[in-house]
Amino acid sequence: KTKLRSLVFAGGVAMNVKANMLLNRLTDLKSFFVNPTPDDASQAMGACYAYMYGVLIKKKKDTRTHLKSLEYAYLGPAITDEEVTKLIKNHSLAKRYRITTKASVARIAALLAAGNIIGRAAGRSEFGARSLGNRSIIADPRDADVIMTINEKVKNRDFWMPFAPTILESRAKKYLVGYRNPGSAPYMTIGFETTLAGQKDLRAGLHPFDHTCRPQVLPKGQNPGYEALLKAFEKKTRVGGLLNTSFNLHGEPIVQTAEDAWRVFELSELDALLLNDTLIEKK
Numbered sequence: 172k173t174k175l176r177s178l179v180f181a182g183g184v185a186m187n188v189k190a191n192m193l194l195n196r197l198t199d200l201k202s203f204f205v206n207p208t209p210d211d212a213s214q215a216m217g218a219c220y221a222y223m224y225g226v227l228i229k230k231k232k233d234t235r236t237h238l239k240s241l242e243y244a245y246l247g248p249a250i251t252d253e254e255v256t257k258l259i260k261n262h263s264l265a266k267r268y269r270i271t272t273k274a275s276v277a278r279i280a281a282l283l284a285a286g287n288i289i290g291r292a293a294g295r296s297e298f299g300a301r302s303l304g305n306r307s308i309i310a311d312p313r314d315a316d317v318i319m320t321i322n323e324k325v326k327n328r329d330f331w332m333p334f335a336p337t338i339l340e341s342r343a344k345k346y347l348v349g350y351r352n353p354g355s356a357p358y359m360t361i362g363f364e365t366t367l368a369g370q371k372d373l374r375a376g377l378h379p380f381d382h383t384c385r386p387q388v389l390p391k392g393q394n395p396g397y398e399a400l401l402k403a404f405e406k407k408t409r410v411g412g413l414l415n416t417s418f419n420l421h422g423e424p425i426v427q428t429a430e431d432a433w434r435v436f437e438l439s440e441l442d443a444l445l446l447n448d449t450l451i452e453k454k
Contacts, residue, residue, distance in 0.1 A: 177201055178202070178203050179205075180209065181209045181217070183211060186210055186360075188361060191360060191361045191362060192362035192363060192383070195351075195361050205360035206358065207241075207359075207360065208298060208299030212298075212299070223238060243393050244298045244299050244357075244358060245294060245297060245298075247298055248295065250293065250429050250447060251447075255447055259451075262433070268451045269451070269454055270449065270452075271452075273449075275403075277406075279400055279445060280404040280406070282443060283413065284408050286317070287443055288320065288325065288442050289310070289441065289444070289445055290441045290443070291304065291306075292305070292418060293397075293447045294396065301335075301359040302415065302425055303357075304394055304397035305397070306418045307417065307418050308415070308417070309414060309415055310375065312376045313371075313373075313374060315374050317375050325439040325441055327420060327421045328421035335385050335386060336376030336377075336412045336413065337387040337389055337413050337415040338411060338412040339402070339411040339412065340353055340354075340388055341391070342412065345369070346386075347364075347365060347369060347384075347386065348363060348364040350363065354390045356388045357387060357388055357389065357390055359387045363384055364381075364383055365377060372410045372412065373412050376412070376414045386412075387415060401413060418435065429446050432444060433451075436451070
């Protein structure tokens with residue numbers, strides 16, 4: 172009807188990842204995009220773009236040059252190293268925990284591969300409904316038992332609620348059926364069916380009924396620290412993804428500050444807490 176081949180989808184109904192999966196399959200579409208917060212918060216984004224468009228038109232500026240597309244969702248407040256140092260000192264954490272400053276991604280990857288569940292709070296938090304690595308609980312996606320462990324010992328939520336994977340962009344076509352364009356699914360807003368390789372490597376991050384998932388496909392260079400961790404995990408396990416769920420207790424907001432993250436760490440059975448590159452492990 173429109174002859175248009177690019178679709179941007181928003182509004183509360185755009186939170187339906189299964190509907191988005193069907194839209195993404197339309198062969199006439201060249202590109203399909205759902206932003207990181209397609210619920211009512213997208214109205215604020217639209218208002219900003221609409222206002223800026225009007226300003227540019229009045230000034231006779233080229234809108235295509237001056238209106239930049241959304242490059243990432245890490246738009247929230249940052250956790251600073253000073254904040255982490257202050258937390259450790261104020262709560263005397265060194266007396267109760269094993270603390271490693273400047274922990275290597277190889278060390279974190281080894282802990283994950285050994286079955287540890289880690290809360291990661293690093294850099295700026297995500298804008299939107301999904302945790303995208305900077306305020307996330309991460310684990311080995313091969314281990315189906317980790318689902319029950321996180322639900323019972325960390326999240327305190329119903330057993331059937333599925334998790335999601337973070338996948339390296341370079342492994343998206345290996346794991347996802349119908350993945351098309353690089354950078355087209357970075358925000359956990361589009362569902363996908365999975366390949367046999369995906370069902371093997373990412374089983375803990377898939378829906379248990381139909382093996383679909385709503386992945387964060389991490390574009391190269393979008394989040395270098397998280398990407399380095401994924402690559403280190405792949406080097407150790409040959410799996411190009413991690414289980415990723417929001418860093419919070421069930422029914423509570425996603426953590427923002429180092430203090431928030433430590434509180435959830437204390438109240439749950441997380442094995443370790445990663446604040447920027449400072450690793451805090453329970454003895």
